[in-house]
């Protein structure tokens with residue numbers, strides 16, 4: 252099902268049209284996609300997401316946040332902490348956190364793709380940790396033994412010579428004996444990685460935002476955002492008028508006719524085994540390294556959930572018109588199964604039982620889009636380029652600081668769309684990014 256958006260009326264005429272990010276609002280195909288989303292494996296072992304109402308009627312609020320994933324919920328939480336007097340509303344088109352925030356691979360480390368500052372990501376990680384402690388979010392967060400797997404001898408040799416401090420090299424023989432796979436030529440085991448149960452973290456975000464008094468609405472898509480002071484958001488059952496707006500729709504942002512020339516969605520598919528016993532885990536060599544990343548152009552991740560499902564996550568590619576829905580699920584499952592059979596033949600035989608799709612938001616230069624767009628009261632935070640658990644939470648915090656006028660040095664990293672390269676539009680996007688699924692097929 253697709254809801255057509257309300258026509259965007261750009262207040263302020265030419266000046267607003269020239270504003271980066273908003274220029275593309277009145278053009279392009281799209282509309283909010285409303286098909287239901289299947290649960291990821293994480294939902295099996297997580298508390299239920301709080302059930303919240305639909306948005307109905309006409310309201311005026313201080314802050315309206317569009318998108319109820321980690322970014323939107325974190326922003327709502329901190330905004331209410333900093334400005335308890337504000338009315339803060341989150342509009343979520345589907346169920347809360349039902350997109351990337353509940354279906355990612357759960358790998359966390361102090362890194363922002365595209366930001367080279369060595370210390371800000373550490374501060375971001377500390378903020379996420381503090382949030383989990385303060386709000387007592389039980390989400391299996393902890394250090395994760397990790398492998399960066401190499402598929403060629405030359406890459407393995409090079410990696411062995413370039414080890415960073417704290418990292419160790421694992422030979423192909425050791426991998427064969429201890430990981431259940433003879434596919435790799437070697438691996439680096441780097442320090443500094445953590446693992447989290449994504450759905451539990453998402454539930455923790457929603458509960459915390461509700462606890463501090465933010466109002467959350469699900470099944471409540473924003474259909475169009477009318478720039479202006481205040482801004483106006485059209486929904487199927489009423490209008491929300493807001494002094495400030497935060498767009499936290501990540502990969503779905505172009506479907507709102509926003510940032511279409513800066514960012515694009517990339518589809519991912521994950522396929523997991525049934526729950527394995529601890530004896531199976533150790534006999535298959537899965538009890539040693541929790542996160543296993545293949546270092547290649549098209550990243551493949553293998554990981555094990557805290558309750559014992561082993562899964563692969565792979566890249567599917569792009570779907571026309573920035574769609575965030577993927578139709579060929581069977582094709583994705585076939586390729587995922589092939590990947591399993593090639594890397595972990597013994598495990599592929601025991602059956603893959605849980606499959607789930609997800610989308611990540613990307614930019615040409617692998618740099619997030621965060622900061623003010625338009626007239627100054629519309630903020631955006633999106634395009635974490637595949638690694639966004641900590642950055643989404645941290646950007647929610649930074650955006651709230653900015654909105655509440657708090658003195659926080661890291662808000663300087665919210666640079667809007669400046670420094671982004673335009674990415675070719677749909678026809679060329681399709682030509683460049685669609686064939687990825689075929690490239691994933693193992694030879």
Ligand SMILES: Cc1cc2nc3c(=O)[nH]c(=O)nc-3n(C[C@H](O)[C@H](O)[C@H](O)COP(=O)(O)OP(=O)(O)OC[C@H]3O[C@@H](n4cnc5c(N)ncnc54)[C@H](O)[C@@H]3O)c2cc1C
Nearest residue numbers: 318320321322344352355356357358473501609638639640
């Ligand atoms: C398969 C997969 C694996 C990943 N693995 C990792 C990993 O291991 N480590 C890591 O750090 N990151 C990972 N990521 C990325 C990470 O999950 C995301 O960067 C992060 O969840 C982004 O959070 P968000 O709140 O910005 O976006 P989302 O969680 O996508 O939330 C955006 C929300 O906006 C809603 N929305 C969209 N349009 C509208 C509208 N018009 N009106 C109202 N609501 C709307 C959507 O329904 C959605 O709930 C992965 C992502 C995927 C898909």
